[in-house]
Amino acid sequence: MASETPLLFVPVGSNAARVFGMDARDRACRLATNAGFECADTVSDGRPVLLASMGYAWDPAWLKAMRGRPGAVLTLGGRPVMAHVTGDPSEATCALEQGEALEGFDALDAETTRLNYAELRKRERPFVLRLDPANPEPAERAAYDAAYKGVTDVLTLYLWRKPAFYLTRWAARAGLSPNFITLIGGILCALAFYLFWQGEYWLGTLSGFIFMVLDTVDGKLARVTGASSKWGEVFDHGIDLIHPPFWWWAWLHGLAAYGRPLEPLTATMVIWAIVIGYVAQRVIEGLFIKRFDGMHIHVWKRIDSQFRLITARRNPNMVILVGALLFSRPDIGLELVAWWTIVSLIFHAVRLAQASEVAARGQRIVSWLEA
Incomplete structure (x- = not known):
């Protein structure tokens, strides 16, 4: 059944950062797969997809939050980080690659949104931050704290x-x-x-x-x-x-x-x-x-x-x-x-x-x- 097909997850762009010793793209795919997504290098025609910019590090909690929000875009400082696309993904892909504002989507502001982590027994704002290839430690610390x-x-x-x-x-x-x-x-x-x-x-x-x-x-x-x-x-x-x-x-x-x-x-x-x-x-x-x-x-x-x-x-x-x-x-x-x-x-x-x-x-x- 179509409803049983996992949502597609496609990393956008590249990043030389190695977070916890892992290639940023490989790690993003592993996190997405662990959250129930199907990771792919490219989008499939007509299939809903969650696009994620590799210019950022983010809490896996955002994967679950975005999965239930078709037509939403997660932003940091007004720039798109993730987008749940149900139609033509070309505009959203371009916006994520260029770091430009994405129109026509419901914006979810990473700087103000708080989520309830039921499995980790806490409520806080999941992190999103720029992933610096030369210094991945801030992303590592944020990911570690988020897992606590x-x-x-x-x-x-x-x-x-x-x-x-x-x-x-x-x-x-x-x-x-x-x-x-x-x-x-x-x-x-x-x-x-x-x-x-x-x-x-x-x-x-x-x-x-x-x-x-x-x-x-x-x-x-x-x-x-x-x-x-x-x-x-x-x-x-x-x-x-x-x-x-x-x-x-x-x-x-x-x-x-x-x-x-x-x-x-x-x-x-x-x-x-x-x-x-x-x-x-x-x-x-x-x-x-x-x-x-x-x-x-x-x-x-x-x-x-x-x-x-x-x-x-x-x-x-x-x-x-x-x-x-x-x-x-x-x-x-x-x-x-x-x-x-x-x-x-x-x-x-x-x-x-x-x-x-x-x-x-x-x-x-x-x-x-x-x-």
């Missing part, structure tokens, strides 16, 4: 955001795939488990810390190079979802070797509080997504996004454990993680109940990012 989730934990959002940029750029230029980065991270994750099990907490923390940084790098590398895949997503998120309880179990086991074992009853209560609390929170998140049209519980109200910074997930829990380890009390650290898991579980359970009550009164549950 707006709602996540405090370590990911603030501590290693900049270091992960340089690692992402290095990995891209070295030709490493996101799945390879995930594999290396998975090995380090398993090594951290082993070291925790042996009571070697500082070495385990170092291995786990590197893994956590790589857990940021692999996803950003996939997005900035257009290399996202279903398998990669399952591989990455599968590791993220499964490993935390095993880390806390290993941490508990290592307390004996470290010389700070918990009493058997206390140890049982602590580990079950952490594991059951972790699983229950994940279930609550899933129920919220299913109940409210795919919306994450962390983006309902601003307080939910703020609590996501510190909620009892892997990274905030590691902050608690390392803080206790500084005082040579990994046992107290694990007990604190158990208590924080219970607090976080209660918070999310209450938020799910509150949202359900609001919906029961006939009010629509809308993310504060869309307000």
Whole structure:
């Protein structure tokens, strides 16, 4: 069926810039293909097409925004950047090549338009900027920042955001795939488990810390190079979802070797509080997504996004454990993680109940990012 035919994407012009080590035209095509377009070198007669000037770097979010706007032109400073053409593309192609204003199209101003990134849990103005062949770093930084989730934990959002940029750029230029980065991270994750099990907490923390940084790098590398895949997503998120309880179990086991074992009853209560609390929170998140049209519980109200910074997930829990380890009390650290898991579980359970009550009164549950 014609409606199932992907929209054509055609780069216009050329650019010698190498963004993340990739030819600008090749990267644009990979981003477009990853967004569901069919990339081609030339337009096809009678077929709608999204034309994109290679003189600019842009957020992939614009691809999705422009796909649903036939007859629209994305502009920066009045100059055309992209045009969704349904008729004769010759005039639009010429305008994009020459950087001249395109008449007869609905203008979408890149300097003022804001979009909601549902998958990245943020709302902001997607970037568009001139792509300088002699200095592609501004485009690389903008693309990296655009790939970052707006709602996540405090370590990911603030501590290693900049270091992960340089690692992402290095990995891209070295030709490493996101799945390879995930594999290396998975090995380090398993090594951290082993070291925790042996009571070697500082070495385990170092291995786990590197893994956590790589857990940021692999996803950003996939997005900035257009290399996202279903398998990669399952591989990455599968590791993220499964490993935390095993880390806390290993941490508990290592307390004996470290010389700070918990009493058997206390140890049982602590580990079950952490594991059951972790699983229950994940279930609550899933129920919220299913109940409210795919919306994450962390983006309902601003307080939910703020609590996501510190909620009892892997990274905030590691902050608690390392803080206790500084005082040579990994046992107290694990007990604190158990208590924080219970607090976080209660918070999310209450938020799910509150949202359900609001919906029961006939009010629509809308993310504060869309307000």
